[in-house]
Amino acid sequence: MQSFRTTHCNSIRQSDIGKEVTLAGWVDTIRNHGGVIFIDLRDQEGITQVVLHDETKIHGIHKESVVSVTGKVVMRDEETVNRKIDTGTVEVHSDSITLLSSCSASLPFEPARSRDTREELRLKYRFLDLRNPLVHRDMVLRSKIISHLRHQMEEMGFLEMQTPILTMSSPEGARDYLVPSRKHRGKFYALPQAPQQFKQLLMASGFDRYFQIAPCFRDEDARLDRSPGEFYQLDFEMAFADQEDVFQVAESVLYSTFTRFSDKEVSKPPFRRIPFEESMLRYGTDKPDLRNPLLIDDLTDFFLDVDFAPFKGKPVRGIKANCSGMSRSFFENMFDYAVAIGMKGLGYLTLSEGSFKGPIDKFLSDEKKAELIEMCGLKDGDTVYFISDKKAKVDRFSGQIRTKLCTELGLLQEDKFEMCFIVDFPMYETNEETGKIDFTHNPFSMPQGGMDALKYDDPLTIKAWQYDIVCNGIELSSGAVRNHRPDIMKEAFSIAGYSEDVLKDKFGALYTAFSYGAPPHAGMAPGVDRIVMMLAGHENIREVIAFPLNSNGQDLLLGAPGEATEKQLKEVHIRMR
Template sequence: MICMNKYRTKSCGEISEADIDKEVRVAGWVENIRDHGGVKFLDLRDQYGVLQVVVHDETLLENVNKECTVTISGKVILRDEDTVNPKIATGTVEVEAAFLEVLGKCRAALPFEVVTSKETKEDVRLKYRYLDLRNPKVHNNIVLRSNIISYLRQQMTEMGFLEIQTPILSASSPEGARDYLIPSRKHKGKFYALPQAPQIFKQLLMVSGFDRYFQVAPCFRDEDARADRSPGEFYQMDFEMSFATQDDVFAVAEKVIGDTFKKFGGGKTVSPAPFRRIPFAESMLKYGTDKPDLRNPLEIVELSDLFVETDFKPFRGRCVRGISVPDCVKQPRSFFENMLKFAESIGMKGLGYIEVLDDGTYKGPIDKFLTEEQRAELVRRGKLEKGSVIFFIADDKAFAPQLAGQIRTELGRRLNLIDESRFELCFIVDFPMFEIDEETGKYIFTHNPFSMPQGGMDALLNKSPEDVLAYQYDIVCDGVELSSGAVRNHDLEIMKKAFEIAGYTEEDLKTKFTSLYHAFQYGAPPHAGMAPGIDRMVMLLTGEENIREVIAFPMNSNAQDVMMGSPSEVTEEQLREVHIKLR
């Protein structure tokens, strides 16, 4: 409800048949002007809706043009039956203008039509983002984002979490993505860094005795853009819990994220709690990714052992994966030709397949290389039936799973197998703690180095490093990673051993992670947490394919703010103040 003031007594979206014959004052932007021969109509828009205004006295329209702001007063009347607009909430009424005043003139030619701004080139939209945001579709994304954040805050507070703000100016981290560095004026040659995440601070809050922390946290990473990743900065709903296990974190995530998707998901079905838990190794095998879209029913099967000594040379000794697609024989030849083109576009040399014909026989160039035993095993593993087609992906062990995952996704898309009526959420668990760096041949951390290894010190001492699993986990929804998290390593001795395996000395740990190193010597509680990405959550809930559609003022894909002109050059004086010389 809009309070009584000099510009409006009600919002445009509030006017209804209950207001007929009442005098009202409204204000907003002129979306359209229509001339019906002696009578003109304005579509007036504000944040809350669109209202039709009828103008009989054309002198009221002096200096009025599209996208100027006006205040109008007049009587609410019922529209003629043949002019009712069922597409808008105010479609049965209109205001008969008795007074109109231009509040803000539109002095320049519009770079695009506001109502069709989403059809404009992105850099033009972003340069005039304040106009683009007037488009109701774009505007509503930001309103929804605000409502989602408010709901997340409400849920976390109700669950006993305290919202605590952590620093924006921090220290550079030797792990993770590239930092944004901030030169210090007072400390020559030294730099602050914008936080990639509040990771260290939230762990220190647990050591400080705060039991449950959360924060709608800005994070800064100098990364390249993707459709689901904004360059520069993003927001996450960061939380951490003391005296907590992985299951405790999952229970909070299932409640908060599950309820958020139910409330704002537009009626789509949401995975019920508990969300499915999929070990990392199983996810890489079945789906070819650690970010599986479970709406796609296709699964990948391991076939390498069947082709160890095959006469079909492209498969011999390779990592071979198969994807069985029911009822696929009926597809036209062009389907298979286009799948082959896609396979070649992602670096594959080909895409073999075998068809199971209606008479139970097999068709395909690979079939003649199969024994009866191999064929029977293919039928068993791939669950082949009449009409099925099994596609083969063969490559090095490092690449075959990823290629198979891309083929699975493309098959699901081309065959319309993705069920768009639901949100499928899952946890990916049991990530490996270490992997071998291909360049150095040494062990490195695969994920968050501060995670607790499963089995603790015993696992680090008695297992091969590549066999050690960590209490690390991701939340994935419809093929998009929403969050990563972990049970933290709060034991200094276990931490020293884990970092030793990854090539760090105790002195490295003490120097590079000094705050945790010292804090954990004063009684650290077991703690765990995660940080669901707000931008990605809103992107999924709005059905947008690009994350920039749900951020008020995003950078473009080249990490530029074309509206503000950043990054920009600065003066020599500014550089001198922070002791920097360009070279």
């Protein structure tokens, strides 16, 4: 490296004045001031200004060319000091510049302003996009976060182990990516949606604590907070552990990571534990953003004796917010939003100088009004919005109205990372299309109440030892206490319509391994990409992935997915139709 550079661009300070240095990097800018040439030279660490006095030295050198320069460090003139960069008080005066690689093509965009360019073009020329110091900084941050996560897990006695990439297709979860076998005609591998079965098999193999920064593959559509195709997670599993053991590890790692890489206030352990049913009722979602101070009240019983037809026979929710001083258009905009998301309307009452105003006022007696004031803790200027619909819709609508109100009133506490665990998920749910009972989430979870619950309770009332970590309304992780007993597993799957033969066929390794004795075990897998996205302050997860697929699942840089040749298809026994 000494032949190209003796130090990095961002390392030079006033203490280096008089020293001869050699720098190497990309030409960020060139400015020719009448025979005095100024070059801002950029490498991974930062920028240094280089000064040359011979125009012939820069012949053939353009922006984004790669060069090496040798010269002496000198103090800048006071009027040319640049306080915006770390090396802004010094510069390198050089008589020697070597062109290492010329930028001979026309730039599709200026790297320093790549984030002002449409995303499709950025991803097609991702190597230029990554030269943007801001984008580059996010990749460095990602590396540091992953290193920190790994160190935390090792400090707590977890072994880093790798699980297979070529594996068996699973009937549960998202769509698999299938890989055809050349040696086994008509058969396919699948890329793992998660290392779920393998990490449980490691527990059955006698390993106490496993983790890995695991690549996972799911053929899902993209969202801003979900990358299509592949993603990484901090996957970990613990033997002889229960739910609280997992929570303590997750709290320690996440609190340490978020406090180290952010200046925002972070929830201190222990994080709040919110039962699923409470979360749906009070926040209208199982991914609550606790930075929003508004809560949802259940007013179903309150309206049982109120003669208001739209609420008859349906659950009713109420959201209190102080809307004093808001214009008429505010209330009209809230109504329009409600209709836009599928509601039939949005009733409300405002308490003003001891009396109610609003479209529902005439349907309430004085006694009911007093009861509502007491129930919701209303004060002068407060408005209660009412949401009523079928059970399948009312929680979702309430959550959307809660979020909209928070946004319109500017209530969101943006300087915080608010974390919580959502617990006590239902084990089963009714499939709306078939009417049959399905697993709600992970089929490998232990039911609360064990075998007795499976045998004697209504399946739709059984809760699972399943949990999520949610931060600022974004799910960071799912996890569960695993079902480690074959007899309970067999009973749990039979309720969802799976015979023992299907269990042995699709999950044979796990089922068999547990028959030879397996410890109680539990784990979870926080999403690395989402953690980095939040700590970097982005809403688009592709900003923190070096080479992401676009929103349509395409790699615009290399051209994937691409066509296969007839020879390649023949080798894996595939014919296109």
